[in-house]
Amino acid sequence: MDKKIITALFISTMILSSCGEDTTQQVSQEEQAQNDLLNEMAEEGEDREPEAFYLPSALQIGSIFQKSGLSYIKGLTNPPANQEQYITKSQKILNFGVYSADLAYIILNGQSQDATAYLKTIKSLSDKIGFGAVFESEELLNRFQNSLGNEDSILNVMIDIQMQTDMFVDENNLQEVTHIIFAGAWIEGMYLGVKASNSNNQHVISGRLVEQMTILDNLVKALRSNNNQTEDIEQLTKDLNKLDKFFIRLEENKNSQKIASFRDYKISKEHLEELSIMITELRNRITKV
Amino acid sequence: MRILLSIVVLLTSSYLHAQQTPTSYCPKGDVIIKCRKALVPFKYTNMVTNRIVFKRFNDIKEISIPIYYDARYRFTFNTELVPKDIKIRIYDKPQTEKKREQLAEFESSQKQFNFEPDPESGLSEIYVNFLIPAYIAEDGSSFIKGCVILMTGYEDDVSDAFGDAEGAPAE
Numbered sequence: 001m002d003k004k005i006i007t008a009l010f011i012s013t014m015i016l017s018s019c020g021e022d023t024t025q026q027v028s029q030e031e032q033a034q035n036d037l038l039n040e041m042a043e044e045g046e047d048r049e050p051e052a053f054y055l056p057s058a059l060q061i062g063s064i065f066q067k068s069g070l071s072y073i074k075g076l077t078n079p080p081a082n083q084e085q086y087i088t089k090s091q092k093i094l095n096f097g098v099y100s101a102d103l104a105y106i107i108l109n110g111q112s113q114d115a116t117a118y119l120k121t122i123k124s125l126s127d128k129i130g131f132g133a134v135f136e137s138e139e140l141l142n143r144f145q146n147s148l149g150n151e152d153s154i155l156n157v158m159i160d161i162q163m164q165t166d167m168f169v170d171e172n173n174l175q176e177v178t179h180i181i182f183a184g185a186w187i188e189g190m191y192l193g194v195k196a197s198n199s200n201n202q203h204v205i206s207g208r209l210v211e212q213m214t215i216l217d218n219l220v221k222a223l224r225s226n227n228n229q230t231e232d233i234e235q236l237t238k239d240l241n242k243l244d245k246f247f248i249r250l251e252e253n254k255n256s257q258k259i260a261s262f263r264d265y266k267i268s269k270e271h272l273e274e275l276s277i278m279i280t281e282l283r284n285r286i287t288k289v
Numbered sequence: 290m291r292i293l294l295s296i297v298v299l300l301t302s303s304y305l306h307a308q309q310t311p312t313s314y315c316p317k318g319d320v321i322i323k324c325r326k327a328l329v330p331f332k333y334t335n336m337v338t339n340r341i342v343f344k345r346f347n348d349i350k351e352i353s354i355p356i357y358y359d360a361r362y363r364f365t366f367n368t369e370l371v372p373k374d375i376k377i378r379i380y381d382k383p384q385t386e387k388k389r390e391q392l393a394e395f396e397s398s399q400k401q402f403n404f405e406p407d408p409e410s411g412l413s414e415i416y417v418n419f420l421i422p423a424y425i426a427e428d429g430s431s432f433i434k435g436c437v438i439l440m441t442g443y444e445d446d447v448s449d450a451f452g453d454a455e456g457a458p459a460e
Contacts, residue, residue, distance in 0.1 A: 052337045052439075054354045062332040065355050070429060073457045167321065180399045214355040226427050263358045263413030 028205065032063055053175075053222035055215065057162045058097070058185040059155070062104035065193050067202035068208050073107035076195055077102035078188070078287045080121040085289040089129065090232045094286045096125040097184025105192050107158060112148040119144055129177065134168050159288055178210070179222040180233060182277070184286060186219060191283040192275045206272050210254075211262040213247035220244055246278065313338070315370050315436035324365045324440040331363040331442025341371050343424035344380060344444040350419040351384055354441075364404045368397035371435035372397040375390060376420040379404055383416050397437070 078079040078098050086092050103118040123135040135141070140161065147153035169178045190212060197205035223229075254265045267275075314337060327335070334404055339352065366377060376398045382389035392415065395402045406415055419437065426433050 032319050033300075052339045052352055053336065054337055054352055054439075054441075056355070056441075057334045060332075060357075064360070163325075163333050163336070170317075170336070170338050211357060211413065218353060218355060262413060263411070 005166060027215060042186065044134045051221075052220050052224055053179065053225070055179070055182045055186075055218060055222065058189060059104045059158050059162060060184075061085055061106075061186065061189040061212065062101065062108050062192075064212075065189065065196075065208060066105075067082065068109040068204040070193060070196050070205060071198065071201070072105070072111060073196050074111075076192060077114075077118075080117045081228045082287065082289045083121050085127055086125075088230075088232070090180065090230050091286075092125050092128050093094055093180045094184035094236075096129055096131070096284075097181040097186075098123060098188040099125065099190065100181070101185040101188035103156065106187075107151075107154050110151060112154070115148055115154070116145065129167065130174070131177075134165050140164075174193065175222075176226045176228070179219070179226065183219060183223060183236060186215065187279065187283050187286060194279050197254055202272075203266065206267045207262055207265060208263060209272075209275060210247070210250055210267055212263075213243070213250070216244040236282075236286075239278075243282075298403050310335075314434045317370060317419065317436070317438055319369045320369055320438050321440075322402060324367050324438055326406055326443055327365040327401060328363055328442040331361075331444050333440065334443050335441045337439045337441075339419060341375060341419060341421055341435045341437060341441060342366070343373055343421060343433045344425075345423055345425055347423045348421045349384065350421060353415050354384065354415050354416060354417065356406060356412060357443075358413065359408060361408050363442045364406075365401065365440045366395065366404070367401045367438040367440075368395075371397045371437060372433050373422070373424055374398055375437075375450075377437070378418045378420065380416045381410075381412055382420065388417075450451070 049213065078095065080099070083092075083095060083099070086095050099118055099122045103115060103122060104115050106112075106118060120139070125140075126135050140157070143156070143160075144157045147157050151202060169175060175259050193205055193212070195211050198272075220237060221242050222235065223240065229237070250265075250267065250271060254262070257265075259265050295459075319340070321336070324336070339350070341350070354364070368375070368377070376418070377395045377397065378391055379393040380389045380391055392406065393404050397405075406412060417439070424433060
């Protein structure tokens with residue numbers, strides 16, 4: 001592309017330098033060449049339509065872990081008070097994702113007494129990252145408040161919030177932001193999975209943790225498609241890519257044992273420990289104040 | 290000077306063309322409601338707008354969808370906003386793999402359709418291929434665009450008590 005721009009500029013310069021000459025035919029040919037080149041560049045531009053990356057909701061990820069017996073441990077989530085200390089936009093966006101995963105974890109475990117504080121934190125961050133419109137409806141917040149304590153109703157409200165967020169992102173072309181939000185939510189979901197598992201459910205949870213990593217390929221590609229990467233998001237992408245390579249090793253290990261599904265795959269204690277360390281480091285870097 | 294002006298005009302129009310918002314060629318308000326209805330009784334998890342650009346050559350656009358091994362999924366595709374016919378094929382492996390199994394095929398003329406992968410398949414990913422035929426617009430220079438809305442829902446244990454998922458039919 002850079003080469004094309006240089007060529008276009010070169011042709012433009014050549015054309016401009018020949019403006020004073022009375023060579024109509026030559027100018028016409030150059031004009032045609034210029035038009036062809038610009039059309040070709042425009043055509044290449046068409047190829048750069050925003051790519052769609054498929055990423056599930058934080059609620060579904062939480063639901064998968066919860067179904068596998070993940071217990072609730074108070075104090076494991078990122079404290080709402082921390083949000084005041086996130087200064088950069090990347091920190092705010094990533095932690096918007098972290099708090100979304102925390103809210104899903106809290107609600108799915110029936111801890112409605114903490115849910116309001118987390119929703120308020122998410123709302124506050126949403127204003128700071130340009131997503132305020134999603135949460136400005138009083139009706140939505142009232143529905144949330146009124147549904148606390150009723151698991152089905154509150155899940156419906158959460159699903160509606162997710163859908164409104166997706167529509168807002170789509171209408172406003174905020175896909176790049178939503179990929180970063182998802183990265184925060186995914187890392188927090190994995191962190192909760194690593195920390196809240198115990199000897200009774202570890203086998204099932206560890207299978208789920210490995211399964212979650214199938215999302216990594218899409219997530220890394222989505223983050224790489226971001227045209228305006230900040231230094232910290234670039235670093236995050238590298239770290240997630242490292243995690244993806246670790247997952248590829250696990251997948252190869254699974255395939256070498258001729259195991260078709262992650263349901264039947266047993267991750268070794270060493271690999272689980274390695275995964276746990278990587279996830280915890282990543283999560284702590286995002287949430288640190 | 291005339292040429293300079295023409296370059297400025299062309300560059301400006303290319304820039305403006307590139308900045309064209311997807312909403313302008315993909316007004317999906319009603320379509321989203323139709324998809325939402327078709328998803329019932331599955332729980333909404335995600336919506337993706339797949340931009341479709343008809344180029345002067347045949348093109349295949351592929352997206353991969355990670356799926357959880359024991360979840361039941363419904364993928365609702367709506368193709369009302371695609372201006373020309375395309376095909377949608379779903380595979381168990383990506384294009385780069387020589388041996389792959391086609392799981393389903395749909396024509397965009399169907400307007401809306403559901404795909405539910407077999408939860409027993411053990412697949413951790415499926416691959417959706419959009420087969421976009423070559424097309425040249427009337428004016429010979431511009432490109433025609435559209436979009437396919439893909440909405441996804443999943444089912445959990447509660448639904449087991451209700452038997453097979455029989456939601457509202459795709460419209």
